[in-house]
Amino acid sequence: MIFTLHIWRQKSPQVGGSFSTYIINNIDGDTSFLEMLDQLNEQLIHQNEDCIVFDYDCREGICGACSLVINGYPHGEKTATTTCQLYMREYKNETELWIEPWRANSFAVLKDLTVDRSAFDRIIQSGGYVSVHTGSAPEANNILVEKNTADEAFSAAECIGCGACVAVCPNASASLFVAAKISHLMLLPQGEIESNGRAHNMMMQMQDEGFGSCSNHRYCERVCPKGISLQNITRMNNILG
Amino acid sequence: MSILNAKEPIGPLEMRWKKHLFDLALVAPQNRNKHKIIVIGTGLAGASLCATLGEAGYRVSSFCFQDSPRRAHSIAAQGGINATKNYQNDGDSVWRLFYDTIKGGDFRARESNVYRLAELSANIIDQAVAQGVPFAREYSGYLANRSFGGTQVSRTFYARSQTGQQLLLGAYGAMSRQVESGQVTHHSRTEMLEIITIDGKARGVVVRDLISGELSTHLADCVVLCTGGYSNAYYLSTNAKGCNTSATWRAFKQGAYFANPGFTQIHPTCIPPTGENQSKLTLMSESLRNDGRIWAPKNKADCKKNPKDIKEEDRDYFLERLYPAFANLVPRDVASRAVKHICDEGYGVGVKIHNQRLGVYLDFSNVIEKIGLEAVEEKYGNLFEMYERITDENPCETPMKIYPAPHYSMGGLWVDYNLMTTLDGLFAAGEANFSDHGANRLGASALMQGLADGYFILPQTIANYLARNTFDDIDENHDQVQVALSSVKNRIDQLMQAPDAQHSPEYFHQKLGKILWESCGMSRERGKLEQAIVELNDLKCEFWQKIKVTGIDKDLNQTLERAGRMADFIELGELMCKDALKREESCGAHAREEYLSSGGEAKRDDENFSFVSAWEYHKEGAKLHEEHLHFEFIKPTVRNYK
Ligand SMILES: Cc1cc2nc3c(=O)[nH]c(=O)nc-3n(C[C@H](O)[C@H](O)[C@H](O)COP(=O)(O)OP(=O)(O)OC[C@H]3O[C@@H](n4cnc5c(N)ncnc54)[C@H](O)[C@@H]3O)c2cc1C
Ligand code: SF4
Ligand code: FES
Numbered sequence: 001m002i003f004t005l006h007i008w009r010q011k012s013p014q015v016g017g018s019f020s021t022y023i024i025n026n027i028d029g030d031t032s033f034l035e036m037l038d039q040l041n042e043q044l045i046h047q048n049e050d051c052i053v054f055d056y057d058c059r060e061g062i063c064g065a066c067s068l069v070i071n072g073y074p075h076g077e078k079t080a081t082t083t084c085q086l087y088m089r090e091y092k093n094e095t096e097l098w099i100e101p102w103r104a105n106s107f108a109v110l111k112d113l114t115v116d117r118s119a120f121d122r123i124i125q126s127g128g129y130v131s132v133h134t135g136s137a138p139e140a141n142n143i144l145v146e147k148n149t150a151d152e153a154f155s156a157a158e159c160i161g162c163g164a165c166v167a168v169c170p171n172a173s174a175s176l177f178v179a180a181k182i183s184h185l186m187l188l189p190q191g192e193i194e195s196n197g198r199a200h201n202m203m204m205q206m207q208d209e210g211f212g213s214c215s216n217h218r219y220c221e222r223v224c225p226k227g228i229s230l231q232n233i234t235r236m237n238n239i240l241g
Numbered sequence: 242m243s244i245l246n247a248k249e250p251i252g253p254l255e256m257r258w259k260k261h262l263f264d265l266a267l268v269a270p271q272n273r274n275k276h277k278i279i280v281i282g283t284g285l286a287g288a289s290l291c292a293t294l295g296e297a298g299y300r301v302s303s304f305c306f307q308d309s310p311r312r313a314h315s316i317a318a319q320g321g322i323n324a325t326k327n328y329q330n331d332g333d334s335v336w337r338l339f340y341d342t343i344k345g346g347d348f349r350a351r352e353s354n355v356y357r358l359a360e361l362s363a364n365i366i367d368q369a370v371a372q373g374v375p376f377a378r379e380y381s382g383y384l385a386n387r388s389f390g391g392t393q394v395s396r397t398f399y400a401r402s403q404t405g406q407q408l409l410l411g412a413y414g415a416m417s418r419q420v421e422s423g424q425v426t427h428h429s430r431t432e433m434l435e436i437i438t439i440d441g442k443a444r445g446v447v448v449r450d451l452i453s454g455e456l457s458t459h460l461a462d463c464v465v466l467c468t469g470g471y472s473n474a475y476y477l478s479t480n481a482k483g484c485n486t487s488a489t490w491r492a493f494k495q496g497a498y499f500a501n502p503g504f505t506q507i508h509p510t511c512i513p514p515t516g517e518n519q520s521k522l523t524l525m526s527e528s529l530r531n532d533g534r535i536w537a538p539k540n541k542a543d544c545k546k547n548p549k550d551i552k553e554e555d556r557d558y559f560l561e562r563l564y565p566a567f568a569n570l571v572p573r574d575v576a577s578r579a580v581k582h583i584c585d586e587g588y589g590v591g592v593k594i595h596n597q598r599l600g601v602y603l604d605f606s607n608v609i610e611k612i613g614l615e616a617v618e619e620k621y622g623n624l625f626e627m628y629e630r631i632t633d634e635n636p637c638e639t640p641m642k643i644y645p646a647p648h649y650s651m652g653g654l655w656v657d658y659n660l661m662t663t664l665d666g667l668f669a670a671g672e673a674n675f676s677d678h679g680a681n682r683l684g685a686s687a688l689m690q691g692l693a694d695g696y697f698i699l700p701q702t703i704a705n706y707l708a709r710n711t712f713d714d715i716d717e718n719h720d721q722v723q724v725a726l727s728s729v730k731n732r733i734d735q736l737m738q739a740p741d742a743q744h745s746p747e748y749f750h751q752k753l754g755k756i757l758w759e760s761c762g763m764s765r766e767r768g769k770l771e772q773a774i775v776e777l778n779d780l781k782c783e784f785w786q787k788i789k790v791t792g793i794d795k796d797l798n799q800t801l802e803r804a805g806r807m808a809d810f811i812e813l814g815e816l817m818c819k820d821a822l823k824r825e826e827s828c829g830a831h832a833r834e835e836y837l838s839s840g841g842e843a844k845r846d847d848e849n850f851s852f853v854s855a856w857e858y859h860k861e862g863a864k865l866h867e868e869h870l871h872f873e874f875i876k877p878t879v880r881n882y883k
Contacts, residue, residue, distance in 0.1 A: 030515045038520055038747070041800075045745040050792035051800050055308060057481040059521050061627070062406055063312040085630050110452055111797040118429065121309050125421040129414030130373045134293040134696050137364070137371035141328065144382030154375040154400065157407060161311055184373065191373045 001027045001093040005040065007052055008100045013108045013116075019098070029089030033076070034059060034066065036088060054113040059084040061225065064160030067167075068113055069100040074164035074223045082162065082225040102167035106174070106210045117163050119209040120177065126205035127198040128181040130191045143189050156184035158226045165220035165228075171212030176220040178202050179236035180228045186239065199239045245498075245855055245868035248657045249353040254874050255335075258357040261658070265701055266708035273298035276707050277461040279446055280304070281433045281488050284313030285405070285688060286671025287467030288412035289695030291427075295419025297700060302459055303416075303425055304448055306432045306483060306802075311413045314469050314481040315691065318405025319526040319624070321389055321397035322369075322688040324362040329386050333394040335359045340875055341392055342686060345572060346651075346679020347829035347845060348877040349501070349853065351870060353658060354676050358686075361693040366398055368696060372411035376400050388570075389528055389684045397685045402526050402624050408688055412695070432802065433488050434732075436464060436495045436667065437725045439715060443495070443667035445722065447729045451802065454795035456729055458722050462712045463666040463703060466492060467695070470650035470672035472505060474810045474817065475762075476754020478647040479511055479524040489654050489673050490809040497662035498855035498866060500655035500675035502813065503820035506682055506830045507763045508648035509576035512631055512641075513591050513600040522646040523631055525603070526624055527684050530569045532608040532617070533641070535560050535580070537588040537601045544590050548602055548640050556602075559583055572880075574681055574830040574843075577645035577763050584644070591642045600642035609637060645763065649687060651678045651830070652820070655855040655868070659702035660694060663855075666710075668703065670694035675853065680829020733794050735785065736804045742789035746803035749784050753807070753814050756780070761818050766834035770822040777815040784811055816856055816863055823865060826850045847877050 002025040010017025024040050031039075034056055041051040057065040066083040070076040075083045078090055091097070099113065107115040145153075159180035166174050182199045185191030191198075207213075214233060221230045250257040250264070268276065278294055280287050280303040288310055291303045305313060327333040338359035343350060370376065370384070376398050377385040389397035400407040419425040430451040437445035437458065445460035468488035472478040493499045510525045536556045538544050543551045559579060561568040571579075580601050583589065591600035609617050614637060618625065625636045632642070654662045654669040656676055661668050671691035678686065715722070760773035784807065792798045827836045827843035828850070836844045852867040 028516060031518060032520070035518055035520050039518060042745055042747060045789055045791050045800065048791055050798075053797050053799055057307055057312055057483045058314070058317045059482060060317055060523055061630075062403065063307070063314075063316050063481065065307060065312050081630070087631070087633075089633065114797065117308055121311075121417065121420075121427075121429070124311075124414065125417040127421075129418050130371065131418060132368075132371040132415070133296050134289075134368060134415070134700070137367040140326070140367045140370040141383055143370075145378055146382050147378045147380050150375050150378045150382075153373075154407075157373075157375050157410065158403065160406075161309065184375070188373050188375065190371055 001029070001088060003027060003036070003091070003094070004096045006096065006098045007113070009052070009112050010109050011111065013110060017109065027088050029087065031088045032059070032084065033070070033086040033088065034084050052113065053111045056084055061085045062160060064162040067102050067115065067162055067164070069102065069167060071098050074102065074167040075225050079222070080225055080227050082160070102163050104166045104172035106172065107163060107166065117161070119211070120161050120163065120174070122209060123174065123178060123202055123205045124181065127194070127201035128185070130185060131194060145188060149187055153184050153187040156180045156187070156228065156232050159228050160226055162225065164223045164225060166211065168219040168223045169212065170217055171215060173214045174206050174211040175214035175233050175236070176224060176228055176230070178206050179232035182236045182239065183232040186235070195239055199236060203240060245655070245866050247351060247868055248659065249351065250658070254352065254356050257353050258360060262701060265705035268704045268708050270298055274300060276300065277302065278703065279459055279461040279464045280467060281446065281465065282313070282467035282469060282671070282673070283310035283416065283427070284315035284467060284469055284671060285409055285412055285691035286673070286695045288313070288409065288416045289692050290465060290467060290670060290699050291425050292412060292415035292419055293696055293700045294703070295416070295422065295424035298424065301419070301425040302461065303427045304431045304433055305429055306451060308429050310416060310427065310429065311410060313409060314484050315409045315688070316406045317481060318688055319402040319524065320528050321387065321399035321404045321685040322365070322408065323389070323396050323683070323685040324366045324398060324689065325359055325396060326363050326366060327396070328384060329395045331394045333396050337394065338362060338396065342677065342683060343679070343875050344878070344880065345683040346681050347880060348679065348847065348851065348872065349829060349870065350677055350679030352872060352874055357698070358677050358690055358693050361697050362689050365689060365692045365696065369408055369411050372415060374400065374407045374411045387528065388531065392683065405688060408692065412692070433491070434729045434805070435491050435725045437722055438495050438664065439719065439721045442665045444715060447725050449729070452797050454798065456726060458717055458726055460715055460722070462707055463668065465668040465670060465699065465703070466654065466673050467670045468673045470653070471810070471813060472647040472650055474753065474814050475647040475757050476750050477514060477519065477522050479508060479522055482521060485806040485810065486813045487806050487809045489669070490813055492654055492662065492664065492667060492669070494858050495664055496858065497664040497667055498655040498857050499652070499816060500853050500855045501652035501680070501820065502817045502856065503761065503824060503831070504651035504680050504829065505647060505817070506573060506649040506651060507577045507645045509573055509580055509645050510603065510643045511646035512628065513644035514594060515592050517594070523627070524646070524648065525628060525641065525643060527573070529603060529621060529624060532620070533569065533603040533605050534558055534607055535569055535601055535603050537583045537590065541587050544588060544598055548590070557588070572681065573684070574763065578832060580643070580645055581763060599644045601644070602640040603643045604640035605636060606640070649682055651675065651680060651682055655853065659705065660699055661702065661706065666706065668699060670699055680831070732805070733801070736788060736801060736808070737790050737794050739786060739788045741786050743787045744789055746788065746800060746807045749780065749788065749807050749811065752780055753777070753811055757814050757817065761821050763830065764832040764834055765821050767822065770818045773818045774815055774822070777811060777818065781811045781815070784808060819863065820854055820856065823854060824850060843880070845879070851877070
């Protein structure tokens, strides 16, 4: 297969960027999207050019590092899929692909397709945990958790912190990310005690980082590679009162 | 050659850690804030350590190369974590986990360490549950367990197939709490490139800011490496792309001994490669072997057929045939070798690469018939989904294809009972050290080890080190600090300006991977290893002549990052082969072709090789030291899974 790639190139956060166009051929359907970019980078090295920078690590859809907007969709059009799990068999031969970084004020572009998501870490630091000291935990089966509740908590805990929800949101809100963590912990008896303070602190931090607020566009749920549900936002809103 | 002393406590096994804890010196709470500790790597081992040290009141500086601690490779662990809770009342105990781990490691691990690990395992589960880790539960609300990777008890705790993710998010949360409190200062997108040694003690690190390319130095009272494993030396592996040996290799070059570098684990159930440009292999959790049956066609002519068209009587369930007692649940190495053997004999299935089909079937049709599709999906749903996403085939309809892939490195920096390396003040934890798993790791025990190291062992042994030593004030202007800094600068210059720059890091990585997979994979032999050492020496020379890095060094430059890691991988590869060559026995995860029984089974040689090999760096070639292993409590027996 052969593809025309329009890729966002930007030297640093301070300077503007623009699209550069590359043609790549000899791609087979079992090649992943990122492997295609690897091959393009090999060509760039060959031509003495600086490689295209993009984030990745696990390439299994679990670390949350990869983060490309492809033809306008964060993580591409395929639902419930991270960028690293896209295979070129999803695309028709000779398609043109527009590849951009996440775009949000709170996620500065560091270079090319890589953005700064440290705001997410700071939101977690503001309260996204249970305050338990190593060594003070009780015997694990002392506190029982109903299976359905545990499953629900798990579904919220699956968030990989990729930031696609922010990238797609017209308000660049991080509500889905924040709500997922608040829900995960408040559903469990271990985390319930701190629910109120946690929710307020995390919400405050989200605002301080410059993320917008939720006005129910609901795009986030659609692009989230882990299927984090909007129910979590409802749950969060209930606790924030 | 010298004999190494692990400083293990003596006396009854169950009293050793308790007694040792009492003998360790303490740092009083009001003095802890005076001590600074550097932690490199914030996966399970590093994040759990940072959290615990911060809570105790030490000042911690931590570093990782990803853009957040939450993305460390630990996030990818699927199957589960072992603990001796004996919730299933099936005869589990500390002793049994200890026994299984020693036996699984084929009698190449230290008894005292392994016993301690088994003892601490139960508390890890308590800790994780308290943090909100959503482990699987029964309808009654109690925690669920499963049997995993060749054990006969159900002692594995799991969180769907995302156990590593949930445990890491727990540890990351605990660590984040300490960042908020100000005890931990964390630096993401920062790579450690050198250890600073002053008066024989590790006192700091040189790091590179991966965004700006700036180098800086950080000083402390001691340094801990929690930097993970080196399976990526093989190029294609199940590890995340960024996993590398650079931190442990720098430590090795500064005087920390590297133990058992040749001990790597090849995992039997990975998705086979489909082409030459593939960048990594994906693991399918071993738990699938609980219910899936492995087979290959009995007739070579059937290999290219659709599996549905191969009649039941024409299928060879070779693990069931060869190992009737354990069948599909034989340990990883036994399964991997059997699969490779079947494919080498020409019975493999799937795409042909280099004229060979690399794959066998893992079939769920029996279990689907038995317990129904829904129950099977409840158990393995997201693994099946993952498989389908990658291969475009639904395992409920077409049997999965699997093939072995490098997965875990048992080898790593040599550490004593306190998890300190041979370089004073330099500790190593998690997959980065060599401890506990001997020549083969059991499933679900790496997460356990990383967390035992980070939550429970190091916080005590580091305190002891801090209490028993005095630390002169040093600053950036110290000669040794400047020497370390300029050596890093020189190395970067050399990578940026090779005399005959032609090839990308990827080019060298593929070459290295091919050499190692063929000579130093799951079966080895003298001739091939000797040849590999020659080839790797040539590759190293070629690398420094021809490595090509485009862009500039004072910038976000992933090509430069990869080039630096490659330089270290090539040198490590040579040591892996040297170690494998030296070990003239078949043990644990590896068969040495020259040392197999007539029936093709691994033949261990306890008389001559019951030791940990620990290599010391010398310019003219690494020197071997031995730590002799004494089995006071479990008598070495021959592993027999037949
Ligand atoms: C696919 C897969 C599935 C697995 N499943 C299981 C399982 O079910 N059960 C089980 O027990 N084990 C499993 N394992 C093994 C287990 O996941 C790992 O052994 C374990 O997570 C390693 O943890 P760690 O903390 O030692 O290192 P890692 O999690 O690899 O963390 C390494 C850290 O070091 C940092 N780092 C490395 N080098 C540098 C440097 N030079 N400078 C700065 N930072 C650096 C990284 O940024 C990272 O933070 C699995 C492994 C794989 C590959
Ligand atoms: S909620 Fe979904 S899209 Fe947002 S960070 Fe989490 S996984 Fe990514
Ligand atoms: S690279 Fe880890 S989720 Fe895509």
